[in-house]
Amino acid sequence: MKEFLSNEEIKFVYLDISENMLNLKMFLKYRDSFPQFSDIKESGRVGLPCIVINNGEDIIFDKSLLDIDALKLQ
Incomplete structure (x- = not known):
């Protein structure tokens, strides 16, 4: 997904849950x-x-469920 979002020029923050405990905790909260x-x-x-x-x-x-055009406006 990271590559897909980059190719579509959509601004995003990528979090790797194995990078640190904070990222893992954030994911688990969701x-x-x-x-x-x-x-x-x-x-x-x-x-x-x-x-x-x-x-x-x-x-x-x-x-495939992403509204790419809407994300580009954000």
């Missing part, structure tokens, strides 16, 4: 708190990669 992860957790998956838009306004797991 994973444990947001209903978008319910099906993923029930099926035993982690939920990565994912794109969190505007602090959880939307969480996308499939890049």
